[in-house]
Amino acid sequence: MLIFTLRRISLFIFTMLVLTLLSFSLSFLFPGDTVINHSGQINATASELAQLNKAYQMDKSIVNQYGAYLTHILNGDLGQSMASQSPISNEIIELLPATIELSLVALLIAMTVGIPLGFIAAIKHNKTSDHVILSLAMLGYSIPVFWLGLLAILVFSIGLGWLPSAGKISLLFEIEFITGIQFIDILLSDSPYKWQAFSNASAHIILPACVIALAPATIFIRLSRAAMIEVLATSYIRAARAKGLSFQQIIFRHAIRNALIKIIRHVGLQFANLVTIAMVTEVIFSWPGIGRWLIESIYQRDYTAIQGGLLVLSCFIFIIHILTDFIYAALNPLARGNKHGS
Amino acid sequence: MAREKIYLEEVFPSPFMQLWGIFRKTPVAMVGFCCFIFLILLAIFAPIISPYSPVDGNLDMILLPPAWHVDGNVSYLLGTDELGRDMLSRLMYGTSLTFGLSFIVVIFSLVIGVVIGSLSALTKGIKSSFLNHFLDVILSIPSLLLAIIIVAILGPGISNTVWAIAIVFIPQFIHITRYAVKEEFRKDYVLASRLDGASNFRILYYSVFPNIVERLMSQATLAQSAAILDIATLGFLGLGAQIPLPEWGAILANGLERFYIAPWTVYLPGLAILFAVVATNLVGEGIRHALKLRKEN
Numbered sequence: 001m002l003i004f005t006l007r008r009i010s011l012f013i014f015t016m017l018v019l020t021l022l023s024f025s026l027s028f029l030f031p032g033d034t035v036i037n038h039s040g041q042i043n044a045t046a047s048e049l050a051q052l053n054k055a056y057q058m059d060k061s062i063v064n065q066y067g068a069y070l071t072h073i074l075n076g077d078l079g080q081s082m083a084s085q086s087p088i089s090n091e092i093i094e095l096l097p098a099t100i101e102l103s104l105v106a107l108l109i110a111m112t113v114g115i116p117l118g119f120i121a122a123i124k125h126n127k128t129s130d131h132v133i134l135s136l137a138m139l140g141y142s143i144p145v146f147w148l149g150l151l152a153i154l155v156f157s158i159g160l161g162w163l164p165s166a167g168k169i170s171l172l173f174e175i176e177f178i179t180g181i182q183f184i185d186i187l188l189s190d191s192p193y194k195w196q197a198f199s200n201a202s203a204h205i206i207l208p209a210c211v212i213a214l215a216p217a218t219i220f221i222r223l224s225r226a227a228m229i230e231v232l233a234t235s236y237i238r239a240a241r242a243k244g245l246s247f248q249q250i251i252f253r254h255a256i257r258n259a260l261i262k263i264i265r266h267v268g269l270q271f272a273n274l275v276t277i278a279m280v281t282e283v284i285f286s287w288p289g290i291g292r293w294l295i296e297s298i299y300q301r302d303y304t305a306i307q308g309g310l311l312v313l314s315c316f317i318f319i320i321h322i323l324t325d326f327i328y329a330a331l332n333p334l335a336r337g338n339k340h341g342s
Numbered sequence: 343m344a345r346e347k348i349y350l351e352e353v354f355p356s357p358f359m360q361l362w363g364i365f366r367k368t369p370v371a372m373v374g375f376c377c378f379i380f381l382i383l384l385a386i387f388a389p390i391i392s393p394y395s396p397v398d399g400n401l402d403m404i405l406l407p408p409a410w411h412v413d414g415n416v417s418y419l420l421g422t423d424e425l426g427r428d429m430l431s432r433l434m435y436g437t438s439l440t441f442g443l444s445f446i447v448v449i450f451s452l453v454i455g456v457v458i459g460s461l462s463a464l465t466k467g468i469k470s471s472f473l474n475h476f477l478d479v480i481l482s483i484p485s486l487l488l489a490i491i492i493v494a495i496l497g498p499g500i501s502n503t504v505w506a507i508a509i510v511f512i513p514q515f516i517h518i519t520r521y522a523v524k525e526e527f528r529k530d531y532v533l534a535s536r537l538d539g540a541s542n543f544r545i546l547y548y549s550v551f552p553n554i555v556e557r558l559m560s561q562a563t564l565a566q567s568a569a570i571l572d573i574a575t576l577g578f579l580g581l582g583a584q585i586p587l588p589e590w591g592a593i594l595a596n597g598l599e600r601f602y603i604a605p606w607t608v609y610l611p612g613l614a615i616l617f618a619v620v621a622t623n624l625v626g627e628g629i630r631h632a633l634k635l636r637k638e639n
Contacts, residue, residue, distance in 0.1 A: 015475075015478075015479045015482075029495045030494075030495060138620065138623055138624075138627065139616075141623065142616055142619035143616055143619075144571055144575065144578075144612060144619070145571075146591075147594065147609075147615065147616070150594075150608060150612075151609070154601065154602075158602065269482070272482055272483065272484045273484055275484065275487075276486040276487050279486070279487070280486075280575055280578075280579070283579065295579060295581075298490065298581060299580070303494075306491070310491055313487065314482075314483050314487070317483065318479075318482055
């Protein structure tokens, strides 16, 4: 396990270096002056500019420049937003939790719907219900997410009027910013209307979360179906059957556990996919998250914000990757490395 | 009775033809394949067969509903948009932008990815390990996010979108080629031709490629369905095709303001994207299914 951890950590450091190098080089690739792209101070005076040049060591070699840039990032200084002139790290701290919240709820929905459906499809392999589930999965995988979002708004918000179509919570409720994750903030607050606020926030999250969850859910269906089919074909299942266990016992005690392990491995990769879908969905549902902020900063040509957003978002995705790797290794001894006697 | 073949010659179909034989017998895959061919033909011949121009509007015919509606006009089969542009013609032209461009993009990234991937499969040691890590990093960033970043660098526009998506898809082709080539290189038949004195490139060309081409095709269909969705999403976000261009995502974004009074300007392009992606996915599923069956035999 120690070697496994060290390997992951080295991979993490390597990835962070590549990502910072990428965002560092973006400053050169974007139009405009490099140091202004680094810092985002478009209205800097000559003396301020000289100071910035010194801070980012622009007169020295490119390696020194990269070192200075890295120091700035490690100190939590991602520069200022060109559009609003406020520090990007503050904006990200306010916006990232909303995206995390939305993606986690969507991931939860995708897993609770997708995995059981996939198991059912695998158990009824090559029967009608298998075909129906697979065709539905393919259809869900092919729907463009922005179109689905619009249809959902048209049907559930405008047509039926069941759910709100935009925002995170009704403006009537004043929730203090503590963690940024809405549900936790509501529970922590001592407002008398706590439970109304809670139900209002849940009503706001259902529609965008379901729209985001559809595509990952279909992938979970396929993954869990493949995993279950593989498990059901193994000899320990045959042994369990020979022992005289009932079908339910085999499925619940042996098959599901072993199939779930295989699925957990893929959660990290699916999460990356899910965050991208969430970015587009945030635009449609006016969700105040980092995806919408990033796309708006592209419209406004706010290069410093694009850099910071890219760095934080990919860092977040990668941390989730490594976390799932660890969970997978903790649950499955076979994944931890050398298999003795095999 | 004339016998053209005097000697009984046993013909072994190539792996690719075996695959086609199985693929042909799967009805669903064939339906998808026919739709795929239809879309390619439409993308090529759209300028000839479309009834109207995709950008010139007819101001007498604004926001006409589709022909099956009571107020519809049969000469505008799928209705018109807010400038009186024929939806059918716009969707037809859109095929060559969204579907046609995604097809070209995937072919382009496939070729580059296969070249780099097979070269890198022959390297060993630190170079190979570096490339592995680098690919892991790139592949962990979602394709749409990378495409958005590249578009942010290059600036919005359809040609920049195409470049961005082409760059984004290269790593996954490198990855799969590398993996497949390495796997094939461990097999005995490669050893046999190496014992015959074949060079690495000869082995690659004559022995390995015929055996991995289907896996590449299956990856290409996955990439294409993602490419269609990415081009359309960027068009929808206003980062891809710009205003008068009839790209499906852009048409959809354009109809957004009149969503409630003219819903057909939103649901028709969405259906078109759905149709293209489903057709591509059906072909991909067919290939994967056939691969599995061929392996079992």
